Amino acid sequence: MSKDFDYAHANKNVVWMSQNTNHLPTHSAIQKAIRKAADEREYTKYPLASGLPQLKNLILEDLGLPDHDLHITNGGTEALYCLMRHIQPRGSEMITSDPSYFVVHKFAKLGGAKCTDIPIYHGNYRFDVEDIKEAITPDSKSIFLIDPINPLGSTYPKDEKRAICEVAEDHDLWVIDDITYRDFAPEHTLAANLLPEKTITAYSVSKNCGLAGLRVGSLVGPKEFIRDIRGTMVSDLGISVVGQRAAVAALETKPDWLPGLVDTAVKNQGLIKNAVDKVDGAELPVYPSAASMMVIDIAEHNANPQDIQDKLLYENDIFVRGGNYVSTKFGDNFIRVSFSIPTQEVERFVEAFPKVMEELS
Secondary structure, three states: OOOHHHHHOOOOOOOOOOOOOOOOOHHHHHHHHHHHHOOOOHHHOOOOOOOHHHHHHEEEEHHHHOOOOEEEEEEHHHHHHHHHHHOOOOEEEEEEEEEOOOOHHHHHHHHEEOOEEOOOOOOOOOOHHHHHHHHHOOOOEEEEEEOOOOOOOOOOOOHHHHHHHHHHHHHOEEEEEOOOHHHOOOOOOOHOOOOOHHEEEEEEOOOOOOOHHHHEEEEEEEEHHHHHHHHHOOOOOOOOOHHHHHHHHHOOHHHHHHHHHHHHHHHHHHHHHHHHHHOOOOEEOOOOOOOOEEEEEEEOOOOHHHHHHHHHOOOOOOOOOOOOOOOOOOOHHHHEEHHHHHOOHHHHHHHHHHHHHHHHO
């Protein structure tokens, strides 16, 4: 996989549909904030360890959680790493799914915890509350709830999320609400609004605000919990002040750019569906997607996901991901494609995908 990323980074013509990063326009204020921070050489000193107060206030305002606290981290992934070290000790268990964002599973296992990896590649393509109940043991500490779900693009209706939170409350479990793609899901419900005293929200500006390269995220939770975990965070000297200034500008201007961005993403996934519909043996298990990515199931086609990925990348300069990155049990069944990119780049995929699948049939 490293050679794929080496190739993609070295080739400016590559269409990035592999990491769900947002390449759509946001607001010029972001670039201005980056330049200002650089011109004033703000990077010469360590920033506040817990994050810029202005950014913290904007995140809590964005979430509508004024009674919570947070710690700014180097992206949402670092937030989840630190969280695993804090709440999943050796011998504990975390309720997880397959498919999922497996990096977090790895973090839990590094500390000696176990993951349930409940299969969700069927039905509504999300946790069933009864499966969660069956998976809980005396060693369970948390439910890792990705919503919307990477890689599937499914999301939880409010009643289902409430039911999961009620199970967590009954068993004194933490709900880890990874909401990275929340802004692409208009009907999204925060677990923190349903179970505020036992929900930890993983927040990121990488995908919604298009700031993946600046690494800004946060861990949001009850004030007492954040106070306790703050001393264990990796980022005890703060994170990039340039990234934080960019995040402030992005959140301040969010009402100006987010609606247009979401409209473009909806249009783009419609174009992808049209291309998939042309291929025998390919389908979209979840459509429309509530995230910035979707899964294309190719189980009824005889192509291998890795072959599709390689052919699209090295012959067409289009970078998608095979399913094994996000699923142990079902990775051979699908590829993942993201669509938070310019429409003309999606159109390149639309043209190439049916041809590649025909060549591999």
